[in-house]
Amino acid sequence: MIRIILGxxxxxxxxxxxxxxxxxxxIEVVGEAENGEEALSLIQQFQPDIAVLDIEMPLKTGLDVAEAIQHSGGACRVIILTTFARPGxxxxxxxxxxxxxxxxxxxxxxxxDAIRRVHDGKRVINAELSLAVWENPCPLSPRERDVMKLASQGLTLQEIGAQLFLSYGTVRNYMSEAISKLGANTRIEAIEIARKKGWLD
Incomplete structure (x- = not known):
């Protein structure tokens, strides 16, 4: 019997x-959760084989829960359900x-069928979602993403520099390069493009 948690x-x-x-x-559904924190708690409590999780839940997203399982070394395997074909x-x-x-x-x-295949140790990826990633790889470097992510939280270039231990000029250059790579005209437009693609998550 394959024991699963639904989030x-x-x-x-x-x-x-x-x-x-x-x-x-x-297949046996051993627990149901309405948010990510509850899902993680149920996973720790019931030790299911598989967790089927919505990607966008309150408190913790499905990805937050998957990362928590990975960091804890848990055996529960995760299947993410999403309405968004976001490469990030x-x-x-x-x-x-x-x-x-x-x-x-x-x-x-x-x-x-996907639950059974994952239980057997196989990966199951929706073709449409994998194609979206193939066609839209993230053009930003890790440092440019860091700068963009902090800018999306409302920090100024000076504040970003202080947080990342970079000079104002270096942060400005990273931001300028990111804006150019994303084909945007302004910082706000660049942030919106990157957010829609899921590159700031």
């Missing part, structure tokens, strides 16, 4: 998923050791 903040969708998956002879999300999911990455409109038979 989804939309009650109707969570209930529907739990009902459909429970109809499978070899996908890259972060792979770094967090996520086994499955699928769209929320996946039918229940396909999800059940």
């Amino acid at each position: 989804e903040d939309q009650r109707l969708l969570r209930g529907a998923l739990a009902t459909l998956l429970s109809l499978e002879d070899d 999300y996908f890259q972060r999911a792979m770094q967090a050791g996520v086994y499955g990455y699928m769209l929320k409109d996946t039918d229940s038979d396909e999800l059940s």
Whole structure:
């Protein structure tokens, strides 16, 4: 029997998923969570084989939970469900050791099959999502992303420099380069482009 935890903040969708998956002879839903912190708590409590998690939940996202499992060395494997084909999300999911990455409109038979394959140690990645990453690799360097992320939080270039131990001129150059790479005209436009792609998460 494959024991799973469901993490989804939309009650109707969570209930529907739990009902459909429970109809499978070899799958048992042992817990349901409405936010990421609850999901992580249930995972620690029940030690399920697999956690099926919405990528955008309150308190902790599905990716936050996956990273917490990875850092703790937990055996629970994660399948992320998302409505967004954002390259940055996908890259972060792979770094967090996520086994499955699928769209929320996946039918229940396909999800059940994915759960079985992940349980067998295989990775299941939605083709549309992987294509989005292939076609839209992040052009920003790690340092440019750091600068953009802090700028998106409202910090000035001086404040960013202080936080990253960089001079004002260096921060300005990183910001200018990022704006250019993203084809933006302003800092705000560049931040919006990067945020929509999921490159600041």
